[in-house]
Amino acid sequence: MHLRKREKPFGIEKPVPAKGELIIIEDRCKGCGFCVEYCPNAVLKISESFNSKGYHPPEVVDEDDCRYCGFCQLVCPDFAIFTVEKESEVVEG
Amino acid sequence: MESVQIQQKEKRHPMENLLRMDRMPHIWCTGCGIGNAVSAFADALAILDFDLDKVCVVSGIGCTGRVAGYIKVDSFHTTHGRAIPYATGIKLGNPDLKVIVISGDGDLVSIGGNHFVHAARRNIDLTVILVNNFIYAMTGGQVAPTTPIPAYTTTSPFGNFETPSNVPQLAEAAGAVYVARWTALHMRRLTYSIVDACKKPGFSVVEVISPCAMYYSRINKLGDGLDMMRFYYDHSMIKHGEPTDHLEIDYQKEIIVGKFVDRERPTFSESMKKWLEG
Amino acid sequence: MNEIDKAFLTGTHHLTGSQACAEGALSAGCRFLGYYPVFPSFDIVVRFAERIREVQGVLIQMEDEISAMAAVLGASWTGKRAMTVTTGTGFAQMAEHIGLGVMLETPCVIVDVQREGASEGNPCSPGAGDMMQARWGSHGDYEIIALSPNSPQEMYDMTIKAFSLSEKYRTPVALMTDTAVSNMKEQVKIPDLKDIKIDTRKYYKGKKEKYLPFKYDLNDLVPPMVDIGKGYRFHVTGLTHDERGYPVMDDACQELNVHRLIQKIRLFADEIVDFEEEKTGDADVVVVSYGATSNDAIKAVHQCRKEGIKAGSFRLKTVWPFPEKKIAKLAKKIKRFVIPEMNYGQICLEVERCARGDAETQFVFHAPSKVGESDHITKLIQKAMKK
Numbered sequence: 001m002h003l004r005k006r007e008k009p010f011g012i013e014k015p016v017p018a019k020g021e022l023i024i025i026e027d028r029c030k031g032c033g034f035c036v037e038y039c040p041n042a043v044l045k046i047s048e049s050f051n052s053k054g055y056h057p058p059e060v061v062d063e064d065d066c067r068y069c070g071f072c073q074l075v076c077p078d079f080a081i082f083t084v085e086k087e088s089e090v091v092e093g
Numbered sequence: 094m095e096s097v098q099i100q101q102k103e104k105r106h107p108m109e110n111l112l113r114m115d116r117m118p119h120i121w122c123t124g125c126g127i128g129n130a131v132s133a134f135a136d137a138l139a140i141l142d143f144d145l146d147k148v149c150v151v152s153g154i155g156c157t158g159r160v161a162g163y164i165k166v167d168s169f170h171t172t173h174g175r176a177i178p179y180a181t182g183i184k185l186g187n188p189d190l191k192v193i194v195i196s197g198d199g200d201l202v203s204i205g206g207n208h209f210v211h212a213a214r215r216n217i218d219l220t221v222i223l224v225n226n227f228i229y230a231m232t233g234g235q236v237a238p239t240t241p242i243p244a245y246t247t248t249s250p251f252g253n254f255e256t257p258s259n260v261p262q263l264a265e266a267a268g269a270v271y272v273a274r275w276t277a278l279h280m281r282r283l284t285y286s287i288v289d290a291c292k293k294p295g296f297s298v299v300e301v302i303s304p305c306a307m308y309y310s311r312i313n314k315l316g317d318g319l320d321m322m323r324f325y326y327d328h329s330m331i332k333h334g335e336p337t338d339h340l341e342i343d344y345q346k347e348i349i350v351g352k353f354v355d356r357e358r359p360t361f362s363e364s365m366k367k368w369l370e371g
Numbered sequence: 372m373n374e375i376d377k378a379f380l381t382g383t384h385h386l387t388g389s390q391a392c393a394e395g396a397l398s399a400g401c402r403f404l405g406y407y408p409v410f411p412s413f414d415i416v417v418r419f420a421e422r423i424r425e426v427q428g429v430l431i432q433m434e435d436e437i438s439a440m441a442a443v444l445g446a447s448w449t450g451k452r453a454m455t456v457t458t459g460t461g462f463a464q465m466a467e468h469i470g471l472g473v474m475l476e477t478p479c480v481i482v483d484v485q486r487e488g489a490s491e492g493n494p495c496s497p498g499a500g501d502m503m504q505a506r507w508g509s510h511g512d513y514e515i516i517a518l519s520p521n522s523p524q525e526m527y528d529m530t531i532k533a534f535s536l537s538e539k540y541r542t543p544v545a546l547m548t549d550t551a552v553s554n555m556k557e558q559v560k561i562p563d564l565k566d567i568k569i570d571t572r573k574y575y576k577g578k579k580e581k582y583l584p585f586k587y588d589l590n591d592l593v594p595p596m597v598d599i600g601k602g603y604r605f606h607v608t609g610l611t612h613d614e615r616g617y618p619v620m621d622d623a624c625q626e627l628n629v630h631r632l633i634q635k636i637r638l639f640a641d642e643i644v645d646f647e648e649e650k651t652g653d654a655d656v657v658v659v660s661y662g663a664t665s666n667d668a669i670k671a672v673h674q675c676r677k678e679g680i681k682a683g684s685f686r687l688k689t690v691w692p693f694p695e696k697k698i699a700k701l702a703k704k705i706k707r708f709v710i711p712e713m714n715y716g717q718i719c720l721e722v723e724r725c726a727r728g729d730a731e732t733q734f735v736f737h738a739p740s741k742v743g744e745s746d747h748i749t750k751l752i753q754k755a756m757k758k
Contacts, residue, residue: 025106027118028117028118030118030122030123030124031123032123032124032125032306032317032318032319033124033319034124034129034278034318034319034322037319037323038278053118055123071280073106073107074132074133074136074280074281074284075129075132075278075280076128076132077121077124077125077126077127077128077129077131077132077277078118078119078128079106079108079109079112079117079128079132080106082106082107113606115615116617145604146600146601146602146604147600149599149600151445161606161608162606162608162617162618165604166604167599167600167603167604167605167606168605168606168607169445169448169475169606169607169608170606170607170608170609170610170618171441171444171471171609172441172467172468172471172609175437175438175441175468177438178433178434178437178438178439178441178442178445179441179442179444179445180445181431181433181438181441181442181445182403182405182441182442182443182444182445182446182447182448182449182453183445183446183448183449183599184445185403185429185431185442185446186403186429186445186446186447186448186449186450186451186453187449187450187451187598187599187600189600190449190599190600207434207435207438208434208438210434211433211434211438365429369423369424369427371424
């Protein structure tokens with residue numbers, strides 16, 4: 001009997017989480033806060049800065065936490081934020 | 094990867110090909126849920142992969158009525174309450190078109206109530222996305238047929254005492270073949286409901302419970318759009334297939350969401366075709 | 372026989388005014404009728420319904436007149452020629468959508484079979500109480516085209532003309548008739564398809580991306596139209612809009628949009644206006660009439676001439692735009708206008724306005740029960756000319 005190596009459960013590659021990159025179109029944002037509130041990984045926070053209409057757009061806290069779920073893109077009523085998939089890094093065992 | 098880089102450079106939101114970008118930013122307030130309904134609709138169109146040249150959006154008057162002006166398909170911004178008969182004329186004039194009516198609660202259930210009931214009775218092949226914010230927002234926050242008791246509005250300054258309409262019950266009783274309700278935060282479920290409603294031949298209604306940040310929530314001191322959205326989502330309970338007479342919305346109480354009606358009936362066009370052929 | 376040929380009953384037929392109107396619509400290519408049943412316009416629908424299977428058209432009884440007109444506007448945008456039929460009570464309800472039709476520049480025809488009286492009135496009696504409503508019924512500033520036939524043959528011809536004008540000027544056109552004309556029966560001649568002259572809406576032929584729904588031609592103020600579903604991705608709204616069809620709320624846009632819609636008809640009124648003059652060259656008194664009344668008015672004119680009174684007849688075939696210039700010119704030559712109407716004075720106000728005091732105007736109430744009789748008009752003219 002030999003131990004299964006943790007890095008390859010069931011003989012397949014360890015799953016690599018998707019990573020996303022956030023693009024915020026600041027001048028379209030109306031500062032509603034939906035994206036900040038409903039991001040499952042708390043990637044965003046309301047910034048202190050203003051956009052040209054006087055709203056506080058969101059800003060990224062830590063982009064590494066983004067898992068490219070796409071919910072901010074879906075829930076934004078102003079089409080002011082979207083994600084693109086980052087090239088996933090291979091996790092070394 | 095190259096396409097991603099281009100996206101980044103041009104900062105083009107993936108839904109931009111479906112929206113009239115020359116009119117952005119749109120007129121809806123901070124924290125308004127209509128943008129969410131449009132986002133879900135745009136997503137649904139992408140999933141459905143319809144020929145966008147054959148999609149036609151008709152809306153009435155009101156905040157939700159402005160939706161037609163922002164979607165990049167053949168669209169009509171018609172008179173108050175009459176989006177459904179206008180859409181009926183379009184659908185019967187060219188049955189190959191996919192006609193969608195997007196309008197508000199006051200527009201579709203108050204002044205347009207008669208047309209709502211008859212189009213459902215006839216089972217005209219239309220998809221109706223009814224954004225319900227419990228108030229007439231565009232005209233200044235007046236009481237609507239969907240305003241719960243005893244909410245304050247500009248025309249119910251001592252609290253509303255009229256029994257509100259139960260939209261899914263009305264739709265089912267009139268004969269709609271697909272009735273669903275979601276809040277503006279149930280984005281993915283709403284998107285898939287719209288997909289199902291569009292695919293289904295006949296009169297389908299998807300009700301979207303949306304916050305009204307400027308009037309309903311301010312006059313009733315319910316916080317801002319986000320607070321209302323949080324409330325609606327946290328107090329919503331998914332109960333698919335629930336009998337529609339249980340679906341009244343009381344003031345700041347639980348909202349039952351889900352898919353309530355999904356049945357088969359011959360559409361108006363099918364019946365008329367048989368009649369024309371003799 | 373193909374579908375288009377089946378729509379044409381070329382030949383001579385014994386038809387009522389209503390039937391002739393339905394046949395006229397079918398000959399003009401109308402394939403959509405959205406209506407609400409109301410007496411006395413219902414006979415037109417009956418004929419259309421009898422023929423609709425042969426022509427593969429669409430007939431829908433809507434839940435009210437408001438939705439009937441809305442459905443007609445929607446169908447027109449799909450490229451179909453669309454029509455609705457109603458009476459005064461329904462016409463009043465359609466007012467808002469006539470305004471929308473003007474604003475969206477939608478070709479369509481509304482047949483108003485008038486009946487007597489305000490409100491429900493006397494449904495079985497003919498009347499002419501909607502003549503002003505045709506022009507001013509809807510809200511805001513706009514112009515409309517309204518025709519007035521006086522016989523079943525004219526019902527046929529004018530229905531085709533109504534569609535032609537609506538397509539050419541991209542505007543709703545009202546066909547103002549009444550129970551008397553719609554129940555008259557006579558031999559109606561239906562020509563061959565190739566002999567019908569009817570305009571078709573101007574279609575845009577340029578690049579799809581460059582399409583602007585309300586960019587108009589300077590020589591006729593009419594923007595080219597497209598059908599829904601052809602990939603133009605246009606947006607139109609009833610709000611005051613610019614060339615792109617997007618709402619813009621300022622004075623410049625009001626000028627560009629609403630004033631242009633008015634000028635689209637007013638500047639070309641001379642081409643649209645149609646009338647029939649008889650013996651006005653040397654007349655002292657001219658009888659201005661339209662619709663069912665005109666048959667009796669013309670009889671009165673002939674009777675007066677026999678008795679030596681120099682009477683002439685001016686029959687309005689288009690009531691709106693009103694033939695202002697012609698009336699003003701006649702007013703300078705003659706002594707008096709006599710205007711018999713089946714109402715308490717509507718078009719007589721227009722005649723008086725256009726005469727500008729150059730001739731006297733006298734209104735005659737032509738009672739519905741007196742349709743077919745002309746003595747009272749003759750007597751009034753005699754009495755008036757003796758003074």
